[in-house]
Amino acid sequence: MTYLLNTLFATLVPMCVTAMVTMAITLIFKTSSTTNFAQGVISAFGAYFVSYFMGEKVGLSIWIAMPIGVIASTLVAVLIDVGIFRRGRYVNAVGKQIITMGLISIIVSVIPMIFGMTQPSINKFVSGNVQFKGALEGLVVTNNALTCVGITVAVLGVIFILLRFSKWGLTVRATASNEYVAGMMGINTHVVTAITWGLAGALGALAATMLASENASISVYFMTNYQVYAFLAGILGGFATFYGPVIAGVAIPLINGLVIWALNMLGLSEYSGWSMVIVYAIALIIIFFKPQGLFGKRIAKKV
Amino acid sequence: MDKLLTNKYGVKGAVQRADAKLTLALRKTVSNPLLHYLIFGVIMCVIGYIAKQNTGVIPYSWESGLARTFAYSIASVGFCLLMGYSGLASLGTGGFIGIGTYAMYYIMGVLDLPFALAVVVAIAIAALVGIIVGFISLRIEGIYLVILTLGLSEILRQIYVAVEDNISISRFRVFIETITTRSVTIYYVMVALIIVMIVTTNLINSPTGRAMLAMKNSTSAAQAMGISLIKYRLLAFVLCTVYAALSGVMYMVTTRSVMASDANGTYALITSLNILAAVIIGGYKSVWGAVFGTFIMYGLQTTLLQQVNFLADNPIIITFFSGILVIVVVMFFPGGVAQLLVELKGLIKKLIKKIREGRYGKDLG
Numbered sequence: 001m002t003y004l005l006n007t008l009f010a011t012l013v014p015m016c017v018t019a020m021v022t023m024a025i026t027l028i029f030k031t032s033s034t035t036n037f038a039q040g041v042i043s044a045f046g047a048y049f050v051s052y053f054m055g056e057k058v059g060l061s062i063w064i065a066m067p068i069g070v071i072a073s074t075l076v077a078v079l080i081d082v083g084i085f086r087r088g089r090y091v092n093a094v095g096k097q098i099i100t101m102g103l104i105s106i107i108v109s110v111i112p113m114i115f116g117m118t119q120p121s122i123n124k125f126v127s128g129n130v131q132f133k134g135a136l137e138g139l140v141v142t143n144n145a146l147t148c149v150g151i152t153v154a155v156l157g158v159i160f161i162l163l164r165f166s167k168w169g170l171t172v173r174a175t176a177s178n179e180y181v182a183g184m185m186g187i188n189t190h191v192v193t194a195i196t197w198g199l200a201g202a203l204g205a206l207a208a209t210m211l212a213s214e215n216a217s218i219s220v221y222f223m224t225n226y227q228v229y230a231f232l233a234g235i236l237g238g239f240a241t242f243y244g245p246v247i248a249g250v251a252i253p254l255i256n257g258l259v260i261w262a263l264n265m266l267g268l269s270e271y272s273g274w275s276m277v278i279v280y281a282i283a284l285i286i287i288f289f290k291p292q293g294l295f296g297k298r299i300a301k302k303v
Numbered sequence: 304m305d306k307l308l309t310n311k312y313g314v315k316g317a318v319q320r321a322d323a324k325l326t327l328a329l330r331k332t333v334s335n336p337l338l339h340y341l342i343f344g345v346i347m348c349v350i351g352y353i354a355k356q357n358t359g360v361i362p363y364s365w366e367s368g369l370a371r372t373f374a375y376s377i378a379s380v381g382f383c384l385l386m387g388y389s390g391l392a393s394l395g396t397g398g399f400i401g402i403g404t405y406a407m408y409y410i411m412g413v414l415d416l417p418f419a420l421a422v423v424v425a426i427a428i429a430a431l432v433g434i435i436v437g438f439i440s441l442r443i444e445g446i447y448l449v450i451l452t453l454g455l456s457e458i459l460r461q462i463y464v465a466v467e468d469n470i471s472i473s474r475f476r477v478f479i480e481t482i483t484t485r486s487v488t489i490y491y492v493m494v495a496l497i498i499v500m501i502v503t504t505n506l507i508n509s510p511t512g513r514a515m516l517a518m519k520n521s522t523s524a525a526q527a528m529g530i531s532l533i534k535y536r537l538l539a540f541v542l543c544t545v546y547a548a549l550s551g552v553m554y555m556v557t558t559r560s561v562m563a564s565d566a567n568g569t570y571a572l573i574t575s576l577n578i579l580a581a582v583i584i585g586g587y588k589s590v591w592g593a594v595f596g597t598f599i600m601y602g603l604q605t606t607l608l609q610q611v612n613f614l615a616d617n618p619i620i621i622t623f624f625s626g627i628l629v630i631v632v633v634m635f636f637p638g639g640v641a642q643l644l645v646e647l648k649g650l651i652k653k654l655i656k657k658i659r660e661g662r663y664g665k666d667l668g
Contacts, residue, residue, distance in 0.1 A: 035450060037576065088634045094392050095633045097449065098583050101576040102633070105626025109619040224572065232454045235447055273465040280458040284439060287451065291442050 002138045004261055011257035012145040013214040014226075015250050016152035020207035021223070022230040022237075022249030023156060024200035029239055030176035031196045032085055034096035035231060038103040039204055040223035042080075045107055046073030046205025047218045051120035062125055062213070070205040076107070077201025081194045108220050119219050122212040148210045155206065156246065159199070163242060172196060229253070236283050238293020248294065255279050340500045344493040347373070351489030367557055368605030370489040373496050374553035375574075375601050379581050379593040380499050381546025386579075387588035388512060389539035390519035392449050395436070397574035398456030399544045401463050402429045403551020404470065404561050404569070412472035425548045433544030437537040453572065460570040463563035471560030492553045499546060500590050506542075507590075515539060577601070580629045586641025595640055600625065 021039060028036045050069035053060045060068075084099060091099065126143040163169035174182040175192045183189045207226070212218050229252050230245075236252070237244030259275040292298055332338060347369060354366040378396050386392050406425035410416050440451045506512050515535050518525040522532060554569065555561070561569050568574075577600050585596025604621050636643055 037572070084630060084634070091633060091637070094386070094449075094579075095583070095637060097392075098576075098580055098633045099630050101580055102626040102629030104573075104576070105622045105629065109623035109626070112619055228453065228457050228572065231450045232457075235450045235454070271465075274461070276461045277458050277465065280454055280461070283454065284451075284458075288439050288442070291447075 002136075003264075006138075006140055007257045007261040008254070009139070009141045009145065011253045012141075013148050013210060014253035014256075016148045017207045017211045017226050018229045018233060018249040018253055019152055019156060019246050020203045020210075021226050022233045022245045023159065023242075024203040024207075025227070025230045026234055026239060026242055026245045027172075027196045027203075028200050029234065030242070031172065031179070031193045032081070032096070033093060033179075034085075034100060035234075036200065037097065037100045037227070038080070038107060039200065039230070040227035041104050041107040041111075041220060042073050042076055042201050043204030043208035043223045044218060044220055045076055045111060046070060046201070047122065047208035047212050047222075048111055048115050048120065049073075050205070050209050051122050051212070051218055052115060054122060055120065062123060062209075066206070066209050069209060070202045073201035073205035074198040075201075077197040077204075078194050081197035085193065085197075086190060111220055119217045121217045122209060124213050142214075144213060148214070151206065151210065155203070160242070168195070232280070232283055234293075236286060236293055238290075238296025240292065240296045244293060244295030252279060252283070255282065336504050337501050340497050340504075344497040348487075348490055348493050351487050351493075355487045362606075362610065365606050366487060366489055369602060370492045370557040371554065371605065372598055372602030373489070373492045373594070374550050374557055375578065375581075376550075376594045376597040377492075377496055377499050377553060378547040378550035378578050379585075379597045380496075380503050380590055381543040381550075382578055382582045383585075383587055383590060383593035384503055384506070384515075384546075385539050385543040386582060388507060388515040388519060389536055391441075391536060391539065392579070393452040393540070393543065394449050394572065394575040394579065395452035395456040395459075395544075396547050396578045397570045397572065398459030399429060399432070399547035400551035400554065400574065401459055401561075401563070401570045402432060402544075403548040403553075404555045405463065405466075405551075406548070407552050407555040408467070408470040408472060412470065422549070422552055425552050426545050429545045429548030430541055433541035434537065436544075437540040441533060441536045441540065453575070456570070456572070456575060460563060463570060468564050469560070469562045472555065473559070488557045491556050495549055495553050496594075499549065500594070503590055511535070511538065582639075584629065584632050584639055586639030586643075589639075589641035592639050592641035599628070 021043070024043075025036055025039055028034065028039070046069040048069075049072040050062070050065045052058065053065035053068050054062055058065075080103060084103075085096070088096065088099060124142075124144040125147040128143050130139075130141040130143060130146065132139045132141075163172060171182070171187045171192050172195075174185065174187055175189050179189050182192075204223070208218070208223055211223070211226070230249060233249035233252055234245040237246070237248030239245065256275055256279050259278045260272050263269060263272050263275065286294065290296070350361060351366045351369060354361040354363055354369075357363045378400060382393070382396060403425045406428060407421045410421035410424055411418060436452075436455060440448055440455070514525070514530045515538075517528060518530055518532060518535055526532060563570055565571065578597070581596035581600040582593050583596070584599055585592030585594070587593075604625075608621055632639060638645075
C-alpha cells in the first residue's frame with residue numbers, strides 16, 4: 001500500500017508538467033490549427049533563462065527568476081505568431097507543422113549562442129519532505145512536488161475559469177471554433193492568437209521550470225518527451241474540448257506509474273523499461289475504439 | 304500500308320521515316336526517367352569510389368556522407384508517395400527506420416546470416432507492422448494521423464531502448480564478399496535507392512497511382528468513382544513503412560552502429576521531422592525533389608559545408624540557417640524546389656518569346 005502511494009506520489013511532477021504542456025499545445029492547436037512541435041524547445045528556452053538568473057552570476061531567488069523565464073518564453077512565442085504565423089495564414093496544416101519544425105532548428109541553435117554549451121540545473125522551490133506519522137509512516141512526498149501541484153492547479157484553474165466565464169475566453173473559443181467567422185463577428189483574431197501563443201509559451205516555461213526543479217538538468221531537448229506525451233494526451237482526450245486533453249495529460253503519467261507498480265508487484269521489475277510501451281498500447285487501443293478521443297464529439301463531414 | 308507508302312514517296316521517304324522513328328526512339332530513351340535514375344546512380348557511385356581512394360580529388364568523408372544521405376532518401380521517396388500521392392502525413396518514419404536497423408543487427412550481427420536475408424526480413428516485418436498500424440490508424444485522418452504515428456514511433460523507440468539500446472555490427476557479408484569498413488558502401492545504397500525510385504515512378508504512373516491522386520484531391524469524389532479508400536491508403540502507408548525499413552537497412556550498412564536512447568538520434572522525432580521537411584523543401588510530388596530535399600537536410604552539411612572552415616567549427620550556424628530555409632520555403636514556395644524549377648522554366652520560355660518578339664515582331668499566327 002505504501003509502495004503504491006509512493007509510486008503515485010512520484011508521478012505528481014510529471015503529471016503537472018504534462019498537464020501544463022498539454023494545455024499549451026491544445027491552446028495553439030485550437031486557435032492556430034497546428035501542432036506546435038517547437039513547444040518543447042520554447043519551454044526549454046524559458047528554463048535556461050530561469051537557471052541563468054538563479055545562477056552564480058545573478059543569484060536571484062526562484063520566485064523572481066521564474067517570472068523572468070516565463071516572460072522570455074512568452075515573448076518568443078508571441079514573436080513567432082506575429083512574425084511568422086500571422087503572415088502564413090494560408091499555409092496548409094502540414095505546412096504549419098513544418099514551420100514549427102523549422103523553429104526547432106532555429107531555437108536549438110540560438111540557445112547555445114546565448115547560454116553556451118552548458119547543461120544547467122535549477123534549485124528546488126522548497127526543499128525537504130512532508131513528515132508523516134503513524135500508519136502513513138514511510139510515505140515520501142517532497143514539498144517541491146506539492147508546490148508544483150499548487151502552481152499547476154492555480155494556473156490551470158485560472159485559465160479554465162477565464163476560458164469559461166470571461167469575454168476573452170469567449171473570443172478564444174469562438175476563434176477556435178471558426179477563425180474566419182469569428183473575424184466576421186468583430187473579434188480581433190490576430191490579438192487572440194497572439195495571446196494564446198504567449199500563454200502557451202508561459203505555460204511551457206512554467207512546466208520546464210517545475211520539471212528542472214524536481215530532478216532534471218536542463219538541456220535543449222529535455223522537454224521533448226513531455227511534448228510527445230502531450231500530443232498523445234491531446235488525441236486521447238480529443239481536441240474538441242479544452243478539458244479533455246488536460247485530463248488525459250494527467251492520466252498518462254498516472255497510468256505509467258500504475259503500470260510500473262503492477263510490474264513490480266508481479267515480480268517483473270526487470271521489464272519496467274516497457275512501462276511506457278504499455279501505456280502507449282493502451283492509448284492506441286482506446287483510440288482504435290474511439291477515434292475522436294475520450295471526450296471528443298463526432299464531427300459530421302461536409303462534402 | 305508500309306509498302307504503299309514506300310511506293311508513293313520512294314526510297315528516300317522510307318529512309319526519312321526510319322530516321323524519324325529512330326530519333327523518336329532516341330528521344331524517348333533520353334527522356335525516360337528510369338535512364339536518368341541510372342545515370343544519377345552511376346555518377347554517385349563514381350564519386351564515392353574516387354572519394355574512397357583518398358587521393359584528395361574528392362574529400363574522403365564524402366563517401367559516407369553521401370551514402371548516409373541517400374540512405375535517408377529512400378525513406379523520403381516513400382514519404383513523397385504517402386504525402387504527395389495519397390495526401391496522408393506520418394511522423395513514424397524514425398521508428399520505422401529502426402525496423403531495418405534491428406533486422407540488420409539480429410540477422411547479421413547476432414545470427415551471422417547473409418545480407419539478403421536481412422533485407423527480406425526487414426521488408427516483411429515492416430509490411431506486417433505497416434498493415435497492423437494502418438488498420439488502426441487510417442480510421443482517422445489529417446493532423447490526427449500525424450500525432451498518432453508520432454506516438455507510435457515513440458512506442459517503437461521505447462521498445463528498441465528496452466530490447467537493446469546500443470546496436471552495432473562489425474562486419475558482414477553480402478552473398479560471398481565480406482564488407483569491411485574500408486569497402487565502398489555507397490554502391491549498396493545507390494542500388495537500393497534506384498530500385499526504389501524506379502518502383503515508385505512506375506507506381507505513380509500506373510492506375511494505382513492515379514487512384515491515389517484522385518483520393519488525395521477529393522476523398523468523396525474518389526469514393527464515388529469506386530475507389531476503395533482504405534485499400535489505397537493502406538497500400539501507400541505500407542509502402543512508406545517498407546521504404547523506411549529499407550532505409551534503415553542501408554543506414555546500418557553505412558554507419559554500422561546506432562544508439563536508440565539518444566533523444567536526438569536516428570529513431571527520434573527529429574528524424575521524422577527532417578524527412579518531412581526534406582520532402583516539403585524538395586517538392587512533395589516529385590521523386591527527384593524528395594532526393595534533393597534530403598540532400599539539403601543531411602548531405603549538404605556532411606559534404607560541401609564541412610569544407611568551409613568557419614562552418615565546420617560552428618555547426619550550429621548550419622542548423623540555424625536550415626531552420627530559416629525550411630520556413631521560407633514553406634511560406635513562399637509551397638511547391639518546393641521542384642515547382643520552383645518548373646516556374647523558372649516557364650519564365651525562361653516567356654523571356655525567349657519576348658526576345659524573339661522584339662527581334663522579329665509579334666507573332667500574328
